[in-house]
Every structure is written in C-alpha cells, then in structure tokens.
Amino acid sequence: MIEDEIRDIAGRLHAASIRLLRTLRREDDGSGLTAPRLSALSVVVFAGPLSLSALAEAEQVRPPTMSRIVDALVQAGLVTRETDPDDRRGVRIAATAAGRMLLEEGRARRVGALAERLRGLTDYERRALARGAELLERITR
Amino acid sequence: MIEDEIRDIAGRLHAASIRLLRTLRREDDGSGLTAPRLSALSVVVFAGPLSLSALAEAEQVRPPTMSRIVDALVQAGLVTRETDPDDRRGVRIAATAAGRMLLEEGRARRVGALAERLRGLTDYERRALARGAELLERITR
DNA sequence: AACAATTATTAGCATAGCTAAGCATAGGTG
DNA sequence: CACCTATGCTTAGCTATGCTAATAATTGTT
Numbered sequence: 001m002i003e004d005e006i007r008d009i010a011g012r013l014h015a016a017s018i019r020l021l022r023t024l025r026r027e028d029d030g031s032g033l034t035a036p037r038l039s040a041l042s043v044v045v046f047a048g049p050l051s052l053s054a055l056a057e058a059e060q061v062r063p064p065t066m067s068r069i070v071d072a073l074v075q076a077g078l079v080t081r082e083t084d085p086d087d088r089r090g091v092r093i094a095a096t097a098a099g100r101m102l103l104e105e106g107r108a109r110r111v112g113a114l115a116e117r118l119r120g121l122t123d124y125e126r127r128a129l130a131r132g133a134e135l136l137e138r139i140t141r
Numbered sequence: 142m143i144e145d146e147i148r149d150i151a152g153r154l155h156a157a158s159i160r161l162l163r164t165l166r167r168e169d170d171g172s173g174l175t176a177p178r179l180s181a182l183s184v185v186v187f188a189g190p191l192s193l194s195a196l197a198e199a200e201q202v203r204p205p206t207m208s209r210i211v212d213a214l215v216q217a218g219l220v221t222r223e224t225d226p227d228d229r230r231g232v233r234i235a236a237t238a239a240g241r242m243l244l245e246e247g248r249a250r251r252v253g254a255l256a257e258r259l260r261g262l263t264d265y266e267r268r269a270l271a272r273g274a275e276l277l278e279r280i281t282r
Numbered sequence: 283a284a285c286a287a288t289t290a291t292t293a294g295c296a297t298a299g300c301t302a303a304g305c306a307t308a309g310g311t312g
Numbered sequence: 313c314a315c316c317t318a319t320g321c322t323t324a325g326c327t328a329t330g331c332t333a334a335t336a337a338t339t340g341t342t
Contacts, residue, residue, distance in 0.1 A: 001264045001267060003256075005267075006256050006259050006260065006267065007252060007253075007256045009256075009259060009267055009270060009271045009274070010252045010253075010255040010256040010259055011248075011252045012271065012274040012275070012278070013161075013255065013270055013271075013273075013274045014161075014165065014248075014251060014252055014255055015274075015278075016273075016274040016275075016277035016278050016281070017158040017161050017162055017277070018162065019277065019278065019281040020154075020155075020158050020277050020281055021158055021159065021162060022201070022281075023281045024155065025201060026201065034296095034297065034298085034330080035330095036297080036298060036299090037297095051320080051321095052320075052321065052322095053319095053320065053321080060163070060166060060167065061298085061299070061300090062299075062300065062301085063320080063321065063322085064299090064300075064301085064321085064322070064323080064324095065298060065299055065300075067321065067322060067323090068297085068298075068322095069297090069298080072297085084320095087307075087308075087319090087320080088306080088307055088308085088320095089306065089307045089308070089319065089320040089321065090307090090319090090320055090321075091320085091321070107152075107155075110155060111148060111151045111152045111155055112148075112151075114151040114154060114155055115144075115147050115148045115150075115151040117280040117281070118147050118150060118151055118280065119147065120280065121276065121280065123142045125276055126142060126146075126147065126150055128269065128272050128273060128276060129150060129154055129273050129276050129277070130150045130153065130154075131269050131273070132154075132157075132269060132270050132272070132273025132274075132276075133150070133153040133154045133156075133157040133273075134153070134157075135262065135266055135269060135270050135273075136157035136158070136160065136161050136270070137153075137156075137157050137160065139258040139259065139261065139262065140157070140160040140161055140163075140164045140258070175299080175328065175329085176299095177328080177329065177330090178328090192289080192290095193289075193290060193291095194288095194289065194290080202329085202330070202331090203330075203331065203332085204289080204290065204291085205290085205291070205292080205293095205330090205331080205332085206329065206330055206331075208290065208291060208292090209291095209328085209329075210328090210329080213328085225289095228288090228289080228338075228339075229289095229337080229338060229339085230288065230289040230290065230337060230338045230339070231288090231289055231290075231338090232289085232290070
C-alpha cells in the first residue's frame, strides 16, 4: 500500500470519528453537567481512583484547571477528594455511587443513540465496525 | 444479531473514537489557536461560507458564543464577516487564504500522526479501518 | 403603516483555560 | 539532624468560552 493511500485512510478515519462524536454529543444535554466536568468524571469512573495530576494529564489540562473542576464534582457529590495516605502532598480522587450512576446514564444515552443507528446496518457491516473499533483500540495504546 | 451485541459494538466504537481523538488532539498545540476557534475555523473552511447561526448550529453553541469566536478569527485574519447582500440582517462568514492554510497545516499534523500509527498495521487491517470509516460516514449522515 | 418574526450583537454572569506564586510534604546531602 | 531542592496541589488573577436576557436592525405580513 502506498503512502498516499495510508494518508487518505487516515484522513477519512479522522473525519468520520469527528462526525460520530459530534453526533453523539447532542445526547449530553440531559446530564446536567458541563462537557469538561462530564469528561473528567468519566476518567475518574473508568481509570480512578487517581491523583489530581494524573487526572489533569489524562484530560490534557493543567492542574489548576482540574483542581477547580474537581471542586465542582465534589460539591455535586459525584467524586471524593482525599489526602493520599502514602504521600500527604497528593490527593486520591474517586467516584461516588452517584457519580458512577450519573455517568452510566449519560453513557447509556450515547451508546443507545449509536446502537439505534447501527440497527440500520447488516450484521456483516456491524462486524466490520466492531473490527474497526478493535484496531483503533490497538493503535491508540 | 441480538440487541446486546449491537449495544456492545456501539460501546466499543464510542470508546475507540474518544481514544482516537484524544490522541490526535495533542497535535493541536502548534496551531496557536484555542480548540473552539480551531473547530469553528474548520467548519468555515469545509462548509463555508455560511451564516453566523448556521455556524453556531454546526458547532452546537449559541449565536452569542459564536459571534465572539468569529470576532477573534476575523481579528486574526483567518475569516471574513460580511453582511449578506440578500438579507441584510445576516452575515456571510468565509475563510481567508491564511485561514485555509492554517487549518490545512493543523489537519496535516493530525492526519500525519494517525497515518504514522496506521503504518504498524497490515494492508488488510488498514482496509478494514477504511471500510469502518465509510460505514461511520454513512450512519452519521 | 404597523406589527410580528428573524438575525445578529451587546451586556452580564458562571465556567474553563492558562501562568505565576504560595504552601505543605518528601527526599536527598552536607 | 539541618538544610535544600523537588514535587503535588491550591490560590490568585488574567483571558476565553459557554449561557440567557435584552437591544438593534432588517424582513415580511397584515
């Protein structure tokens, strides 16, 4: 396969992913959270408990930015922030049951909206998309 | 295919797309633009010229928010804002040559980074991803 | 001509992004 | 041990981004 073909595929994959997430983003209105808070909560639920700096790194923002987002999530009862007993400079941020539930509801709305669209495809086409998802997982590791 | 299988595929596709765009977002640092401005510029370049409300709709923000983003892009010489001659209440927002160039450079960085990762796959796997991109395009139309 | 609807901007608020600076703890090195 | 540096987080203060409400200008419709 020539270089230009690979680049072409990369371009189409990029555009298609943007389109997909733009489409699904419309489902987030009902969450009651702003986009950065929802995104941070999702990292805490799936990768947590973790330190503030690890969370900031995952979200590609600076620690002060994440510190205030965590303030809001703690205030809303969706995560807890506790001093790390092993290193008292650091904090451990963990999801609460309410946080996990709120996130799971939002995720279910997004995934449900996507599943609805997948219903219009053939089994063969859905399997092709499943295969694509696996490959994407692999190359972003 | 059972409902649960479709939902499972939707979930993995969703997660994989998020991962992909998170990875590629790191390439945007060099653009000199904030994320909302870069994203708005990309719509103007690919879908423009268009009205303010159409641009706000595409970006899923309210008109006042987009009005200020356009202010900044005009200030930076990346787009023009002119009164619509057919309806003098409205505006026509169009990309300048500088805007198209800046966007294309950024897109090339993202696509290049993705192409680099695709290089680690087999031709067969790359074609599977190309097929997945086509299907995503179709179901988000 | 008067009025209603549409399009965009302005004003004013909360949130999100940054850097710089501060505080506390950890961990070395004399 | 005493200091000194490095690390982790927060606070302070700025700009940018999001919203709603209100205003201005134009269009279209009685």
